[in-house]
Amino acid sequence: MTSHRTLDRKIWDIAWPAILSNISIPLLGLVDSAILGHLDNSQYLGAVAVGAAILSFLYWGFSFLRMGTTGPVALAEGAGNHHDSFLVLFRSSAIALVIAAGVLLFHAPLLALGMGMMAPAPELAPLTDSYMNIRILSAPAVLLTYTVVGWCIGRQDTRWPLLIVVATNLTNIALDFLFVMGLGLNSDGAAMATVIAEYLGCTLALYTVWRHRHQLNTQAVMRDMKIVSAYSLILSSNRYLFVRTICLLFSFAFFTAAGENFGTDTLAANTLMIQLLLIGAYGMDGFAYAAEGLTGNRLGAGDLPGFYRVVARCTLWTAVSAGTVSVALVLFEAPLLNALTSLDSVKELIGQYYPWLVVLPLLAAPSYLLDGVFIGSAQTRHMMTTMLISTLGVYLPLWYLTTGWGNHGLWLSFAAFNLARGITLYACYRQVSQRQAWQAAVH
Numbered sequence: 001m002t003s004h005r006t007l008d009r010k011i012w013d014i015a016w017p018a019i020l021s022n023i024s025i026p027l028l029g030l031v032d033s034a035i036l037g038h039l040d041n042s043q044y045l046g047a048v049a050v051g052a053a054i055l056s057f058l059y060w061g062f063s064f065l066r067m068g069t070t071g072p073v074a075l076a077e078g079a080g081n082h083h084d085s086f087l088v089l090f091r092s093s094a095i096a097l098v099i100a101a102g103v104l105l106f107h108a109p110l111l112a113l114g115m116g117m118m119a120p121a122p123e124l125a126p127l128t129d130s131y132m133n134i135r136i137l138s139a140p141a142v143l144l145t146y147t148v149v150g151w152c153i154g155r156q157d158t159r160w161p162l163l164i165v166v167a168t169n170l171t172n173i174a175l176d177f178l179f180v181m182g183l184g185l186n187s188d189g190a191a192m193a194t195v196i197a198e199y200l201g202c203t204l205a206l207y208t209v210w211r212h213r214h215q216l217n218t219q220a221v222m223r224d225m226k227i228v229s230a231y232s233l234i235l236s237s238n239r240y241l242f243v244r245t246i247c248l249l250f251s252f253a254f255f256t257a258a259g260e261n262f263g264t265d266t267l268a269a270n271t272l273m274i275q276l277l278l279i280g281a282y283g284m285d286g287f288a289y290a291a292e293g294l295t296g297n298r299l300g301a302g303d304l305p306g307f308y309r310v311v312a313r314c315t316l317w318t319a320v321s322a323g324t325v326s327v328a329l330v331l332f333e334a335p336l337l338n339a340l341t342s343l344d345s346v347k348e349l350i351g352q353y354y355p356w357l358v359v360l361p362l363l364a365a366p367s368y369l370l371d372g373v374f375i376g377s378a379q380t381r382h383m384m385t386t387m388l389i390s391t392l393g394v395y396l397p398l399w400y401l402t403t404g405w406g407n408h409g410l411w412l413s414f415a416a417f418n419l420a421r422g423i424t425l426y427a428c429y430r431q432v433s434q435r436q437a438w439q440a441a442v443h
Contacts, residue, residue, distance in 0.1 A: 017162035019286030047127035054114035064241035066150035071378035073154025078300020134191035141202035148205035168201035269349035280325035288372030295376035322365035366422030386424035
């Protein structure tokens with residue numbers, strides 16, 4: 001039986017690189033926002049906020065390429081089957097490239113639909129449209145990187161994803177300063193920087209796979225890649241993740257759009273606060289990544305008691321990280337506000353809504369952990385069901401009932417949405433445990 005100390009070491013070996021790489025993602029957004037927030041016009045920040053929300057909705061709608069790769073790879077690696085592990089990666093990558101080609105081919109109507117849904121203010125629309133038409137060029141790099149990162153997490157390797165993300169983000173930050181501050185390209189410069197950086201990240205991702213070529217039976221994999229029915233099976237099994245992700249992204253996009261109705265300054269304040277929230281969220285997600293890799297590995301090896309031990313220890317560390325994030329937000333409120341923006345009107349608005357930011361990590365922590373458990377076990381239908389309940393049954397109705405509360409009502413509904421996700425996911429976890437059905441996806 002694995003001791004707590006040994007298991008904690010395994011969890012942290014996966015979690016700490018994932019935490020660093022995850023935190024660097026919103027830090028990049030935070031740097032983008034901070035650079036644009038220090039310009040003399042908040043319209044550039046607003047344009048990037050709306051454009052990034054639309055592109056996130058589009059790109060992360062296909063994040064099943066990451067999550068749907070992790071679970072099957074973890075199960076295959078737990079059973080000691082490297083062939084199936086590579087096969088999942090290459091099939092998912094082939095699907096990713098086909099989807100990326102479709103995105104590039106039909107990007108005009110897709111982006112127009114996003115603009116219609118978000119309905120930015122007239123002064124933001126041209127800037128937002130220009131930003132998105134540049135950013136869309138990175139679609140192949142983004143989606144292909146998703147599959148490689150999912151493969152790495154399934155193999156309990158988060159160090160290379162860390163290198164990929166850090167290199168990408170450092171490049172992006174450097175180019176932000178060059179294009180935005182140096183060349184005065186404003187929101188278009190931020191888009192150019194991101195495209196270049198994302199292709200660099202994709203190159204590193206492909207190198208990561210190439211390093212493990214000695215484990216690959218190329219002839220056998222190429223033979224099995226021709227089994228057409230396997231691709232439809234992948235798409236079918238990942239439809240739950242697709243719907244779940246669309247709902248999640250809708251919740252963030254709706255939050256941005258609703259905030260824009262309260263004025264450009266409120267939109268800017270909400271954007272900066274969401275970036276801070278994502279730093280804590282992505283940090284907690286490091287333990288969810290550990291849960292993905294380790295729970296799938298234990299189920300693949302037929303070790304159900306080991307699966308429950310992983311869940312218990314990851315729960316502990318997720319709770320510790322959530323508390324740490326909330327305390328840090330309280331202690332460093334003043335320097336964070338000063339670093340985020342020099343616009344007094346935006347800074348004052350952030351101060352009004354800051355308490356919501358402090359409590360949200362505690363409310364959202366259970367959903368992050370349980371997402372990892374269900375991804376690792378490849379039982380993702382529950383993630384879709386609970387997300388639909390939380391979005392349609394809690395978030396939107398509560399927002400409607402509190403519209404008279406202004407931006408406070410928006411933050412209340414968003415907080416309740418995150419709490420509902422954790423509660424409903426836990427109910428599903430208990431149900432699957434009582435039915436002793438965690439190993440259903442293995443067979």
